Amino acid sequence: MSVMPDFLENAIDLHVHSAPDVDHRRYNDLELAQEAERAGMAAILIKSHQNSTVERAWLVSKVVTGIKVFGGLVLNETVGGLNVAAVKLALAMGAKEIWMPTRSALNHRLYHGESGGITVLDSDGALLPAAQAIVEAVASTSCILSTGHLSPKEAVVLIHEAKRRGVRKVLITHPEWAPTFYPFEQQKELAQLGNVWFERCFVSTTHLCGSVPFPVIEQAIIEAGVGTTVLSTDLGQPQTPPPAEGLRLYAERLRGSGFSADHIHQMMCINPAHLLS
Numbered sequence: 001m002s003v004m005p006d007f008l009e010n011a012i013d014l015h016v017h018s019a020p021d022v023d024h025r026r027y028n029d030l031e032l033a034q035e036a037e038r039a040g041m042a043a044i045l046i047k048s049h050q051n052s053t054v055e056r057a058w059l060v061s062k063v064v065t066g067i068k069v070f071g072g073l074v075l076n077e078t079v080g081g082l083n084v085a086a087v088k089l090a091l092a093m094g095a096k097e098i099w100m101p102t103r104s105a106l107n108h109r110l111y112h113g114e115s116g117g118i119t120v121l122d123s124d125g126a127l128l129p130a131a132q133a134i135v136e137a138v139a140s141t142s143c144i145l146s147t148g149h150l151s152p153k154e155a156v157v158l159i160h161e162a163k164r165r166g167v168r169k170v171l172i173t174h175p176e177w178a179p180t181f182y183p184f185e186q187q188k189e190l191a192q193l194g195n196v197w198f199e200r201c202f203v204s205t206t207h208l209c210g211s212v213p214f215p216v217i218e219q220a221i222i223e224a225g226v227g228t229t230v231l232s233t234d235l236g237q238p239q240t241p242p243p244a245e246g247l248r249l250y251a252e253r254l255r256g257s258g259f260s261a262d263h264i265h266q267m268m269c270i271n272p273a274h275l276l277s
Contacts, residue, residue, distance in 0.1 A: 004244070007261035008251055010042035012272035014097070014144075014171075015201060016243045017236030018046055026238045029056050033064035039244035042269070043068035043276060045096055047234075049103050050078045052086075054093045070276065072097035074148065075134070076104035081118045082130035087137050096276055098138055099173065100131075100148035100158065107151035111179040120154050127161050139165045142277045146171040146199070152182050156190070163193055169275050171230065174201045176212045176220060184223040191228045197275065198224055201234035202250045208237060218257050221267070226259075230275065231267045 004011060018032040019025040027035060029046060036044050046053040046060075046069065053071030060069045073090040075082055075098070087098055102108060106117030120131040127135075135158070138145045145167050147155040155172065162170050172190070175182040175198050182190070182198075190196045200220065204212040221229050231254075233246040241249060251264045 004040045004248055005251065005261075007265045008247065008268055009040050011247055011268045012041065012043045012045075012276065013233050013243055013247060014045045014230060014272050014275065015047055015199060015232035015234045016044050017048070017234070021048060022050060024238055025236045026240075026242060027236065029060045029069075030063060032236070032243065033060050033067055033069050035242060036244050037064055037067040041067055041244060041247075042273070043070060044243070045070040045072060045276075047072065047074065047097075047099070049074055049076055052079070052090055052095070054090050054095045058094065068276075070094075070096040072099065072144075074099040075101050075118075077118070078104075082120065082128065082134060084130055084133045084137065087134050091137060091141050091143055095143055097144040097146055097171070098134065099146040100150050100155075102149040102173075105149040107154065108149040108179055120150060120158055125157065127157055131158065132161065135162050135165050135167060138162075139167045142168065144169045144171050144275050147173050147180070149173070149180055152180065152186065155180075156186075159190060159193070159196060163195055168195055170196045171275065172196065172198045174199060174204050174209075174234065176200060176216050177204045178210050178212075184220060187220060187224040191224045197228050197230050197271065199230045199232050201232050202246045203234035203237075203240060206240055208240065209234075214253055214257070218254065218259075221259070226263045226266055227271070229267045230271045231264070232272075
């Protein structure tokens with residue numbers, strides 16, 4: 001694995017996958033943390049589509065002490081969907097991010113031609129009571145609320161309710177990916193709310209996630225702003241680069257497109273550090 005360039009010292013990846021998982025992963029939790037530590041990163045946030053990673057992150061932190069390791073909870077069917085009790089437990093145990101449904105989202109299922117799925121809206125287009133309760137629970141903490149694989153229509157309702165209830169950190173998950181695509185103008189409008197950031201994932205540029213052209217991500221950063229962008233990898237798959245290497249490759253590509261070292265440092269170090277408090 002390549003060592004990070006100076007401007008990426010203390011980089012943070014808010015979106016990495018590791019084992020144990022039903023999907024095959026390149027590293028287990030310990031190996032992932034050790035690799036990130038060797039690369040000179042400051043922190044990682046482990047994500048699982050199936051269960052809480054809060055407890056796993058806590059244990060890894062006791063073994064790998066040169067890097068901060070955080071976890072969160074994705075509200076898929078395996079944890080009961082929009083499960084307020086599960087959210088409150090995760091928050092009490094130190095969750096740094098609560099994701100709305102991903103693979104269990106109605107929007108995700110529709111895109112992949114699958115049946116069923118969870119939505120956060122009722123038949124009138126209003127936020128469901130369970131989703132409202134989750135927003136309220138997150139608002140009482142410094143935790144990040146992420147949109148997961150909700151449709152932009154659903155997410156916008158969620159985001160405005162989060163703003164109204166005082167959620168300080170809303171992270172829109174890979175807005176360049178086809179199932180969760182947000183037009184540039186919509187991203188600019190949401191960026192003006194003051195509590196919204198955009199997580200632009202390296203994996204979206206790979207064959208696994210539709211091979212999103214880099215110019216799409218680059219233009220989105222320009223339109224919505226460096227100050228509201230977080231660059232993560234969403235890596236951990238055995239057929240993609242190791243997460244720390246993915247961050248380095250991501251940075252190199254953006255440097256080649258004209259983004260300054262300071263801009264990339266902000267998007268890979270400063271902005272995610274702010275979201276983690």
